[in-house]
Amino acid sequence: MTASTFPPHEQSNNTGNTESRPHTSPNWWDHHRPITSDEYSDMALMLGALSILTFWMFGLSILLGAAAIGIALAARRPDTPGRDLGDNTAGVVGILTGIAGIAFGAVFLTAALPHL
Secondary structure, eight states: OOOOSSOGGGSOOTTOOOSSSOOOOOTTOOTTSOOOHHHHHHHHHHHHHHHHHTTTSTTHHHHHHHHHHHHHHHHTOTTSTTOOTTOOOTTHHHHHHHHHHHHHHHHHHHHHGGGO
């Protein structure tokens, strides 16, 4: 038989004995790591896009848009980890999508409320 080229900790052991292997959490499950500026910007973009998509849900888009703007402003703070001080575009798209979601939601509310 040939020797395996995988390191011992990556070899598949189908014996079902999980007690012999130490339990380690995945790298992405690190609660002690601060949220970086890029992650804040991604969250702001997602919330802003959701606020645009949910403009018809009577106020939800306004709440999501406000959250997107707040998170985008947190991404632009100078003390946010991973923030490049020369890069002023972090979170700008999140701010714009949040503003658009608030505007679409407000227009829908003003158009729909008289007909209720």
